[in-house]
Amino acid sequence: MKKIINILMLAVILATGLTSCVDYEYPPVPQPEGGRVGTGAWDDPMTAYQLRIGSVNDGQPAPWVTGYIVGWIDTEVGFSVSEASCKFTAPATVPSNLLISMNPKETDWTKCATVQLPSGAVRRALNLMDHPENLGALVTMRGTAGSKYMGAYGLRSVSNFNWGDKGIDTGEEPDPGVQGGTVVYQGLAEDAAEIDWTFENVTLGQGLSYVWSWKEYNGAHYLNASAYAGGSSKESLSYAVSPVISLEGWTKAQVSFKHAAKFQTTLRQLCGFAVRVAGTAEWTEVKIPVWPEAGSWSFADSGVLDLSAFDGKKVQLAFKYASSADGADTWEIKAVKLTGVKAK
Numbered sequence: 001m002k003k004i005i006n007i008l009m010l011a012v013i014l015a016t017g018l019t020s021c022v023d024y025e026y027p028p029v030p031q032p033e034g035g036r037v038g039t040g041a042w043d044d045p046m047t048a049y050q051l052r053i054g055s056v057n058d059g060q061p062a063p064w065v066t067g068y069i070v071g072w073i074d075t076e077v078g079f080s081v082s083e084a085s086c087k088f089t090a091p092a093t094v095p096s097n098l099l100i101s102m103n104p105k106e107t108d109w110t111k112c113a114t115v116q117l118p119s120g121a122v123r124r125a126l127n128l129m130d131h132p133e134n135l136g137a138l139v140t141m142r143g144t145a146g147s148k149y150m151g152a153y154g155l156r157s158v159s160n161f162n163w164g165d166k167g168i169d170t171g172e173e174p175d176p177g178v179q180g181g182t183v184v185y186q187g188l189a190e191d192a193a194e195i196d197w198t199f200e201n202v203t204l205g206q207g208l209s210y211v212w213s214w215k216e217y218n219g220a221h222y223l224n225a226s227a228y229a230g231g232s233s234k235e236s237l238s239y240a241v242s243p244v245i246s247l248e249g250w251t252k253a254q255v256s257f258k259h260a261a262k263f264q265t266t267l268r269q270l271c272g273f274a275v276r277v278a279g280t281a282e283w284t285e286v287k288i289p290v291w292p293e294a295g296s297w298s299f300a301d302s303g304v305l306d307l308s309a310f311d312g313k314k315v316q317l318a319f320k321y322a323s324s325a326d327g328a329d330t331w332e333i334k335a336v337k338l339t340g341v342k343a344k
Contacts, residue, residue, distance in 0.1 A: 040064055042167030045140050048100040052113040054146065054153040064167040065155055066140040067100035070112060072128050073150050080151030081109055090132030095123055097150065104136045114154030115141065122158050125290040125303060133268075140167045163287050168304055169252065184253070185245045185338040190220040197223070198241050200318075205234030211321055212240045215332075222260075225271075225321040226330040233265075233328035242317040242336070244278045250340035253307040255317065257336040264294040265327030271320055275307060278314040285320070297332065307338070 037055075038046040040063025046055070048067025071088040075096070078085045086099060086109035098115040106112060117123040126141075128134055143158040162168045188195060199212040207229045215224040227236035247253050261267050268291055274283035289303030307315070319333055 038064075038066070042140075042142075042169050045165070045167060046145075048102050048113045051100075051145055051155060052111070052153055062142060062159070063145055064140055064142045065100075065113075065145065066138065066165050067102055067113065068104035068106070069098055069126070069128070069134050069137050069139055070101045070104065070106045071099040071109075071135075073097050073099065073114065081112070081114060083109055086112065090128045090135040091130075092128035092132075095127035095129040098126060098128065100139075104138070112152075114149045114152050115158060116143070116149050116154065116156045118157055121290050121301060121303060122161055124293065124300075126158075126161060131268075137163065138165060139163055140165060142167055161289070162304070162306060163289065164306070168254070168306070182339060182342065183337060184247065184250055184340045185242075185336075187242055187336045188221075188223055188257070188334045190222060190334050192221055195223070196243050200239040200241055202237040202239070203235060204238070205229075205236050205323075208234050208236060211236050211238040221334070223319065223333040224330065225319070225333075227321070227323040227328035228330070233323055233325055235324050236328070237320075237322045239274070239283070239318040239320055240333075244314050244316055245338060246314050247307075247310055247340060248312055248314065249343050251308070251311045251343050252341045253311055253338060254340070255305045255307055255336065255338045257302045258299040258334050259302060260292045260297045260299045260332045261329050262295060262297055263327075263329050264291075265329055266322075266324060267291075267327070267329040267331060270322035270324065270327075271329070271331055273302075273305060274318045274320050275310055276316055276318070277310070278316055283318060283320070284309070299332070299334070311340070312343070 037050060038044045040046045042064050045064035045066040048065060051065050071086055072092040073081060074085050074087050075094050088107045096117050098117060099112040100115055101112045117127055126134060139161055141155060141158045141161040143155040145155055149156050160168065195214050201211065205227060208227060211227055212225050215222055223240055227234045272285050273288050274285045276283045286305045290300060292298060292300035321331060
């Protein structure tokens, strides 16, 4: 009997010892800035924090990454991140890169991830040299990750982007200006002699009788807006408004168009794109991802504007034109296309 008791006591001691062996105090798991860990999918992007520490998920060589645009790298100072080369003001003097972070007011270069902007539509839309207003904006981008750029882990060869904390689900490798889904509405076709859009004038400065018109040049038509008259810029506010478009039964609504503007004095600050629910008066402005380059009348793709907030509703689209005594640009627009995915 004594042997049995001794064996039982030994078993208890061994069990207690084994339990204590795994009861060490491990260091806490670091929590990512932003409070979550993304997978890299378009609707679950990785954070700028994950990108900065080189945490690229297996199977996601080209992930979506979200973060705030907080600065840029001055390549005149050096081609690597440092306290001297990292700038947190705008405008930038180079258009080819960005710094992103999970804090929109970050000014510590060690807490930022680097972003390479290749030549093309993405660079034209995101860079801080042409768009100082992008400083502090939340953006989600897709590119190549897992390697260093400018001496720090970052995102290379950005191929697509979307304003906000999600990417764009196109069902295929995304590309700016390319939309997925089915065409729900098309308007302002350049071969149309007439259009069914209407013009709503809010303010017409002295000497103005209109702002918007449907013009033709060399056989191609386009929507035209200008408040320059009598040799000076006039104050104005006017909307070019689409007919009612039904998104009932549709999800993931997106819109794109082509536009041109040569001089661009106040265009990007005062003009824009807007949407409203049919039958209401309140407009919701939607940021235009890509503006045309100044200096010519070449039409540029707007990039994709997300209208999913209006899924299932009847809506009207609009181009908002505004001007002041400081500037009244001529804005040309054509080829509006709205797409969606049939609700199941």
